[in-house]
Amino acid sequence: MDTSVTQSHGSGVDRSAKSGRPPVGMTTTRRGFLSLGGFVGVVGGGVALAVLSSGAEKRVYAQRPPGALKEMEFISRCVKCGQCVRACPYDSILMGEPGSGVAPGTPYLVARNVPCYMCEDIPCVPVCPSGALDHGLTDINKATMGLAVLSDRENCIALQGLRCEVCFTACPIQGQAITLEYRVNERTRRHSIFEPVVHSDKCTGCGKCEHACILEEPAIKVMAVKQVKGKLGRHYRFGWLEEGQ
Amino acid sequence: MRYGKWWVTRRLTFLLILALFLVSARSGVNVLVGNYSGSTFLGVIPAVDPLLAIQSYFATGGLYQTAIIGAVLVGALYLVVGGRAFCGWVCPLGVVVDFANWLSRKLKIKRPFQGFSSSTKYYMMGIVLVGATISGVALYEMYNPVSILHRAILFEGVGIGAVSWMIVGILFLYELGVARSGWCKSLCPQGAFYSTLGKFSLMKVVANEGRGSIPKNIGEVCPEPAALVNILNHERQNGECTLCGACVDYAGNGSLSFTLKPGS
Structure with a gap:
């Protein structure tokens, strides 16, 4: 199927088209494209590439x-075309580059710098030519870009008894994705602790809480859902939830 | 003439496409939004790198309709204008490589290596597709130097993306000091895909009898010796020609010319 010509030597491609014979120093060889060696090479290389890719996960x-x-x-x-990057009116979406830790060419956000502002028309999705961003998503409140976690309970000042509520206030699905739960401050016994609690069924992972956190390093962070969520074994039954049904 | 009308047309075409991408990326104008991997022309016409779409399909077993349409449109375009016209006229890495080659010649650097055989790139394409199929990840597209370069230009800006520039730099040095057309002709899987299209494409360079003689040292200007031999021998097109027109310019007497006809 494939006609390959053995390489000429640099500048010396000799021309003798007029005479109709092949140029000097060249032979035309016919070689099956998938010779055994080639087949082994391609499969072997493919496996090597696959092994490399497994690291991506x-x-x-x-x-x-x-x-x-x-x-x-x-x-x-994702075809790594960056059309979502350009469509974002807040420049929230960045493009992964080699060495950034994110798959190169794929879009991502760094919420601490610029979170997703959850535009109602979701301009980044319809421009995606690959469907890597699901065109079925029409309600931004149903998005799951990640999941917020109160990752540092030791430094969250609300948990130390100070009034903060900044993440709660910043949350675009206020009172649902983050709620404040009150309990007695055991240290003073006179005050309350207002603990921000994230609800994974409502949180879109927009990152506004992480962006707003007043600490030098945020105590609340958006992470990938898979990184954060646990999974209950099937043998666990929450009886009190079943009673109501 | 070494830098004749085809050279000028080719460079202007390259600059025009790059400028359209840059202007669209940096402003609200919707002329050519995206990059060389995937774009939207005039706000409606999708274009997707066909090899990337195939990798994506092999990896995930699915392909979105826009990606299919975009890949088919791009494939059809290069079936008309010549498969590796992408390499010669559009690819930004091609320009980097051409510059390295120009510099290498100016500095009279003796390049020790002939480069791998032209057919090596088909194996590279095979490896990329087999790898994507087995792993379910289109890994090559993340490190494809062609993609890395245009993403760096269009989205990271010069000076950022050190690793991106390093990868491009390695290929620059490879061309400068090791092998002529060492990446494009021999190794680039994307080139292999366009070469495959080029076996069937309409636009091609042909050698014409009785239009004067072809310069003896024509091989100096052709980046793809396998293509030149193919043309001079009046063989069935092997798809290696990048349609750069350097030989047409250099001969300058019509002994070599572009033609838009099916068959050889």
Whole structure:
């Protein structure tokens, strides 16, 4: 199927088209494209590449734009064209580059710098030519870009008994994705602790809480859902939840 | 003439496409939004790198409709204008490599290596596709130097993305000091895909009898010796030609010319 010509030597491509014979120093060889050696090479190389790719799954998970498919499918579907990056009116979406820890060419957000402002028309999704951002997402409140976690309970000042509520106030799905739970401050016994609690069924992972956190390093962070969520074994039954049904 | 009208047309085409991408990326104008991997022309016409779409399909088993349409449109375009016209006229890495080659010649650097055989790139393409199928991840597209370069230009800006520039730099040095057209002709899987299209494409360079003689040292200007031999021998097109027109310019007498005809 493939006609390959053995290489000429640099500048010396000799021309003798007029005479109709092949140029000096050249032979035309016919070689099957998938010779045994080639086949072994291609499969072997493919396996090597696959082994390399398996490392991708162990990478740091990134906060993805709204509608992003599951991580592995997302990074393979994405054509890395950057049209979502450009569509974002807040420049929230960045493009992964080699060495950034995020799959190169794929879009991601760094909420601490610029969170997702959850535009109602979700301009980043319809421009995606690959469907890596699911065009079925029409309600931004149903997005799962990640999940906020109160990751540092030791430094969150609300948990030390100071009034803060900044993440609660910043949350665009206020009173649902983050609620404040009150309990007695055991240290003073006179005050309350207002603990911010994230509800995974409502949190879109927009990152406004992380962006707003007043600490030098945020105590609340958006992470990939897979990184954060646990999974109950099937043998665990919450009887009190079943009673109501 | 070494830098004749085709050279000028080719460079202007390259600059025009790059400028359209840059202007669209940096402003609200919707002329050519995206990059060389995927874009939207005039706000409606999708374009997607076909090899990337195939990798994506092999990795995930699915492909979104826009990606299919975009890949088919791009494939159809290069079936008309010549498969590796992408390499010669559009690819930004091609310009970097051409510059390295120009510099290498100016500095009279003796390049020790002929480069791998032209067919090596087909194996590279095979490896990329097999790898994507087995792993379910289109890994190559993340490190494809062509993509890395245009993403760096369009989205990271010069000076950022050190690793991106390092990868491009390695290929620059490879061209400068090791092998002529060492990446493009021999190794680039994307080139292999366009070469495959080029076996069937309409636009091609042909050698014309009785239009004067072809310069003896024509091989000096052709980046793809396998293509030149192919043309001079009047063989069935092997798809290696990048349609750069350097030989057409250099001969300058019509002995070599572009033609838009099916068949050889």
